[in-house]
Amino acid sequence: MVFSSISFIYYFLPLVLIIYFIVPKKFKNIYLLTFSLFFYFYGEGKFLWVLLLSCIMNFIYGLLIEKYRDKKASRYILFIAIISNIGMLMYFKYINFFIDNINNIFRINIPFIQVIMPIGISFFTFQTLSYVIDVYNGKVKASKNVIDFCTYVTLFFQLIAGPIVRYVDVERELKYRKCNIDEFAEGITRFIVGLAKKVLIANELGSLISSLYDIPEMTVLSYFIIAISQTLQLYFDFSGYSDIAIGLGKMFGFHFLENFNYPFIARSITDFWRRWHISLSSFFRDYVYIPLGGNKGSVLKHIRNIFIVWLLTGFWHGAGWNFILWGLYFAILLTIEKYFLKSFLDKHKIFGHVYTIILILISFIIFNANNLKEGLIFIKSLFCLNKLPIYNFSTIYYIKSYLVILIVGIICSTPIIKFIKKFFKNKKFYVLGNALEVCFTIILLIAVTASLIDASFNPFLYFRF
Amino acid sequence: MKNKILTVSFIIMIVGMFMLNIFIKDRDLSYSERRHLTKFPSITINGLMDGSISDEFENYSTDQFVFRENFIKLKAYIQHFILKKQDINGLFIEDGNIVKMEYPFK
Numbered sequence: 001m002v003f004s005s006i007s008f009i010y011y012f013l014p015l016v017l018i019i020y021f022i023v024p025k026k027f028k029n030i031y032l033l034t035f036s037l038f039f040y041f042y043g044e045g046k047f048l049w050v051l052l053l054s055c056i057m058n059f060i061y062g063l064l065i066e067k068y069r070d071k072k073a074s075r076y077i078l079f080i081a082i083i084s085n086i087g088m089l090m091y092f093k094y095i096n097f098f099i100d101n102i103n104n105i106f107r108i109n110i111p112f113i114q115v116i117m118p119i120g121i122s123f124f125t126f127q128t129l130s131y132v133i134d135v136y137n138g139k140v141k142a143s144k145n146v147i148d149f150c151t152y153v154t155l156f157f158q159l160i161a162g163p164i165v166r167y168v169d170v171e172r173e174l175k176y177r178k179c180n181i182d183e184f185a186e187g188i189t190r191f192i193v194g195l196a197k198k199v200l201i202a203n204e205l206g207s208l209i210s211s212l213y214d215i216p217e218m219t220v221l222s223y224f225i226i227a228i229s230q231t232l233q234l235y236f237d238f239s240g241y242s243d244i245a246i247g248l249g250k251m252f253g254f255h256f257l258e259n260f261n262y263p264f265i266a267r268s269i270t271d272f273w274r275r276w277h278i279s280l281s282s283f284f285r286d287y288v289y290i291p292l293g294g295n296k297g298s299v300l301k302h303i304r305n306i307f308i309v310w311l312l313t314g315f316w317h318g319a320g321w322n323f324i325l326w327g328l329y330f331a332i333l334l335t336i337e338k339y340f341l342k343s344f345l346d347k348h349k350i351f352g353h354v355y356t357i358i359l360i361l362i363s364f365i366i367f368n369a370n371n372l373k374e375g376l377i378f379i380k381s382l383f384c385l386n387k388l389p390i391y392n393f394s395t396i397y398y399i400k401s402y403l404v405i406l407i408v409g410i411i412c413s414t415p416i417i418k419f420i421k422k423f424f425k426n427k428k429f430y431v432l433g434n435a436l437e438v439c440f441t442i443i444l445l446i447a448v449t450a451s452l453i454d455a456s457f458n459p460f461l462y463f464r465f
Numbered sequence: 466m467k468n469k470i471l472t473v474s475f476i477i478m479i480v481g482m483f484m485l486n487i488f489i490k491d492r493d494l495s496y497s498e499r500r501h502l503t504k505f506p507s508i509t510i511n512g513l514m515d516g517s518i519s520d521e522f523e524n525y526s527t528d529q530f531v532f533r534e535n536f537i538k539l540k541a542y543i544q545h546f547i548l549k550k551q552d553i554n555g556l557f558i559e560d561g562n563i564v565k566m567e568y569p570f571k
Contacts, residue, residue: 001519006526014483017476045514185468188475204548401551434467442474450540453527454554 001042002160003244004198006452012039020252021179029151029174032252039156040120047118050092055150057084058128062135062142062149074136081132089125092117097319120160122316124153126283131167133287140168148174157248161241163259163279170254177253187250189441194243196444199451201409202237205229208402212395221391223381225399225406231364232409235263238277264413267352268345269333269359280316284309299339306338307331317367322375326366333359485531492529497537502528 001008016035023031041048061081068074090098096112103110131152134140143149152174158165209229212222242259249256259279266272273281292305307328314327337345345352362379369375380386399406411417424433495502506512506521530536544550551557555566 005523006530007523010479010482010486010530011526014479018480042519043516045516045519181472182468185471188471192475397551400549402548404548438467438471438474441471442478445475445478446539447543450536450543453530453533453536454540455527 001039003241004195004203004448004452006449009195009449009452017251030147032156033147033151033154036151036154036156036159040154040159043160044119047116050088050118050121051124051154052150054085054088054124054128055153056146057081058132058153059143059146059149061132063144065132065135066142069138078132078136082129085125085129085132089121091115092121094315094319123162123164124159126164126280127153127166130164130283130287134166134168140171143167143171155249155254157245157252157254158256161238161245162277163242163245163256164283165256165279169257173254179251179253183250183253187247187252189437190243190247190250192247192441192445192448194240194245194247195448197236197240197243197412199448200444201405201412202233202240203451203455204402204405205233205236205409208398208405209233211398215392215394215398217389217392217394218381219389219391219395220381220384221399222395223378223388225395227361227365227378227382229402229406230368231361232406232413234364234367235260235413236409262413262415264357264360265353265415266356267349268337268341268356269330270337270342272356272360273330273334280313284313288312302338303335306335310334321372322366322369325372325375326363329363329366482531486526486529489531495528495533497534505529 001012003009020028020031037048037051040051058081061077064077065074065081068077092115095115099110099112102108131140135142143152152165152167152170153159155165209226212226212229215222239260246256246258257279259277261275261278263272263276266275289305289309292308293301294305295302310327310331311324312327314323314325314330317323317326345355365378365382366375369378377386381388384390421433421437423429424436426433491504492502494500503521503524505525506518508518512518512521527533541553544553552566556563557566558564
């Protein structure tokens with residue numbers, strides 16, 4: 001089930017909420033767990049066992065590591081845990097990618113395996129991995145309660161599209177959490193804003209992109225608009241999902257860390273990655289980059305570490321060469337920034353913004369390309385190297401049709417709205433500001449509902465993650 | 466105060482719609498769209514396992530939503546007057562007539 005659907009907002013959510021606040025405290029977790037499993041089952045019936053296996057397996061690993069703490073055995077268990085978690089991910093997500101490449105290299109014909117990737121496996125595998133490693137490192141005590149642990153892994157808000165929540169961050173709230181009306185209301189606002197980002201902006205941009213691709217004759221301008229739209233679409237879709245997860249979390253008394261922080265106002269690629277999908281980049285920082293030695297040691301070692309982390313980050317996004325290339329692209333840029341460009345970018349802020357935006361647009365062309373050739377054609381066309389017309393009637397027609405959405409999208413990807421809200425926090429306008437906020441939130445919900453009822457375009461972009 | 470108003474309106478909205486959707490009788494036909502509306506899916510083990518019930522339920526939930534017609538009108542209104550879209554689901558207005566767009570040519 002996706003969040004941006006009538007069935008979620010008007011069937012699943014009211015049911016969950018009503019019963020949740022009636023159920024006695026003791027049973028709240030088991031209740032959340034049951035509903036989360038149903039949530040997963042509803043969309044991915046066949047793969048519920050994968051999720052359950054992952055939960056039970058890692059719960060046991062945690063207990064065993066705790067039992068053999070400071071003994072050699074705990075190392076072996078950690079090793080088995082990492083292998084089995086990664087192994088599961090490899091099998092479901094990457095096996096056919098590997099078979100395809102082995103076939104191509106050795107010119108043999110291993111048949112493909114019929115396997116469908118269970119939704120969200122990349123997210124929950126990383127959550128359980130972070131748990132076992134944290135237990136091993138003594139950052140957190142192993143969970144003694146299987147219900148609590150499974151609730152943590154399967155919580156429906158973050159199960160299918162992140163953010164990657166660490167056990168350390170919610171350990172206390174699994175046992176003891178308070179709900180008050182202020183946080184509940186904050187959660188509602190966040191939830192509705194997330195829905196609006198996904199339904200009113202990302203989906204519209206998605207349909208603009210497919211309309212532009214449908215035009216028989218492509219133009220430079222259409223490539224340019226596609227490049228901007230797909231970057232914005234990814235941001236609004238993904239950050240919208242994170243907002244929904246964070247908002248729902250708040251409504252139920254959980255506090256998740258932020259996942260996005262206005263990435264497009266970054267002044268360098270390094271800065272961008274501190275603002276984009278924070279839970280993923282910090283996962284790779286804490287569990288790969290730092291254990292490898294980080295930036296300590298020789299320059300060569302540091303560069304090696306950057307490349308390992310970014311190849312993995314790229315590969316995590318999907319089983320395809322374009323994702324690996326995408327990771328490599330960032331590894332190169334980040335290395336250049338660390339060793340050459342840093343002081344220059346710090347001094348020339350405007351240049352920094354322009355440079356970052358252009359490189360980000362190009363990166364998402366690689367990210368979205370179905371294969372390398374397609375990506376190359378795209379980039380060549382964008383720089384007028386393919387002898388395409390600059391624009392034509394159809395391109396202008398669609399740009400006119402979606403101009404308001406594009407402008408709204410660009411404005412909402414900057415902190416402008418945050419500043420406006422801050423302005424209204426001023427005592428003079430306090431009441432007016434609050435009244436406007438409530439009205440606006442409810443209007444957004446109504447607009448989202450209208451949009452979903454007549455939905456022709458509502459893709460789930462993360463089926464590859 | 467603000468938080469109370471927001472919470473209450475949100476709860477009324479989602480729980481109210483939920484109740485209305487359950488208690489108001491489903492319709493067979495949509496005259497404005499000239500088609501049959503999806504019925505509540507019959508529940509079978511197979512349908513549950515292969516996910517076809519989920520798909521049917523998605524269609525059911527949007528087809529049988531209360532005030533469906535009004536919401537669709539609202540969306541068309543937003544798209545036409547606020548977003549200034551040139552066409553709505555491939556239909557556009559030309560000299561006071563609604564015309565269907567035949568594009569891209571296939």
